[in-house]
Amino acid sequence: MTRRSGSSGAKTLKAIRGAGLRLIFEHGFEAMSLRQLASEVGIQAGSLYNHIATKQQLLVDLIREHMEDLISSLDARLEGVDDPVERLRTFVSYHVTTHMWRKQEVYISTFELRALEPANYARIIRLRRLYEERLNAILDLGVARGVFDLADTRVATFALLAMLTGVCTWYRPNGRLSKEAIVELHTNLALRGVTGKPARAPARRATRTAVRAPSARRARQPAAV
Numbered sequence: 001m002t003r004r005s006g007s008s009g010a011k012t013l014k015a016i017r018g019a020g021l022r023l024i025f026e027h028g029f030e031a032m033s034l035r036q037l038a039s040e041v042g043i044q045a046g047s048l049y050n051h052i053a054t055k056q057q058l059l060v061d062l063i064r065e066h067m068e069d070l071i072s073s074l075d076a077r078l079e080g081v082d083d084p085v086e087r088l089r090t091f092v093s094y095h096v097t098t099h100m101w102r103k104q105e106v107y108i109s110t111f112e113l114r115a116l117e118p119a120n121y122a123r124i125i126r127l128r129r130l131y132e133e134r135l136n137a138i139l140d141l142g143v144a145r146g147v148f149d150l151a152d153t154r155v156a157t158f159a160l161l162a163m164l165t166g167v168c169t170w171y172r173p174n175g176r177l178s179k180e181a182i183v184e185l186h187t188n189l190a191l192r193g194v195t196g197k198p199a200r201a202p203a204r205r206a207t208r209t210a211v212r213a214p215s216a217r218r219a220r221q222p223a224a225v
Contacts, residue, residue: 067127084142
């Protein structure tokens with residue numbers, strides 16, 4: 001690929017991150033080479049170091065930015081919502097929707113943690129715990145108000161996150177059910193789990209999104225977020 005002329009530093013960095021995200025998702029972090037990344041962007045391999053310090057730094061920046069955006073966007077949606085059932089409904093809708101349309105970021109943030117160096121791993125885990133605490137706080141609030149019936153909200157937090165995050169491994173946009181139907185199904189599953197009853201009747205089936213078995217490389221169990 002020939003070098004693209006007229007690119008500013010910011011535009012080149014954006015292109016590097018976009019290409020890196022796609023290549024890591026498709027091939028895995030260890031398999032992606034910087035030479036491959038440079039070729040994808042259209043620059044010399046040595047020029048990458050004008051924009052990223054190391055391949056490891058690219059990975060941690062991609063995951064960090066995703067987690068920070070995940071937390072800030074969730075907080076914005078929860079602001080002003082006081083009822084624990086509605087807060088849980090808001091959380092489920094946001095989490096499932098995000099894990100469908102930001103599949104690459106989610107997959108890398110979940111399955112490439114193993115590639116992080118110890119200090120970077122600890123940094124990302126702190127962000128993941130902040131996100132987990134949002135859901136844990138919702139469940140605690142529901143129990144305190146007598147709305148949710150849970151013996152251990154921490155365990156319930158991990159169980160719900162594992163269920164909700166799984167959508168990133170099987171969702172495809174041209175399948176049997178719509179995104180809205182998938183969100184509603186997950187919402188009712190979550191509400192049944194914490195209250196023992198659904199909040200409303202299950203959504204009617206729509207045409208568009210199907211469940212498919214994950215590939216061999218992607219069959220690993222997802223982490224909490």
